[in-house]
Amino acid sequence: MPQLRQSSPPTKNKSQRANVALLTLLWLAVTAAGTWSISTATAHVSARAQLQTNADSVALVAASRGDAIARTFASRLSVQLISLQHVESVVTVVVRKADLVATASALGAP
Numbered sequence: 001m002p003q004l005r006q007s008s009p010p011t012k013n014k015s016q017r018a019n020v021a022l023l024t025l026l027w028l029a030v031t032a033a034g035t036w037s038i039s040t041a042t043a044h045v046s047a048r049a050q051l052q053t054n055a056d057s058v059a060l061v062a063a064s065r066g067d068a069i070a071r072t073f074a075s076r077l078s079v080q081l082i083s084l085q086h087v088e089s090v091v092t093v094v095v096r097k098a099d100l101v102a103t104a105s106a107l108g109a110p
Contacts, residue, residue: 047097
């Protein structure tokens with residue numbers, strides 16, 4: 001019966017085992033840093049998208065229901081309404097939350 005070969009030779013001394021342990025720790029550190037970076041970037045993109053959605057909502061409320069209701073709506077969304085402008089039938093709002101700022105426009109009734 002033929003004998004099976006090992007895929008890698010056994011370690012011969014403690015130095016080789018230490019090298020394997022060091023490489024394993026280095027790989028774990030790189031994996032952890034990459035995971036942290038991706039999760040931080042994802043959280044930032046998600047917060048930015050949520051703020052843009054809020055800005056769009058406030059602009060639509062201002063265009064359809066008026067400035068006072070839009071200001072109340074913005075406070076209920078926990079965003080700061082920086083500006084609200086009417087130019088002809090277009091309403092433009094700028095909102096802020098933390099260090100993020102978003103702008104949105106909506107077409108109101110003429």
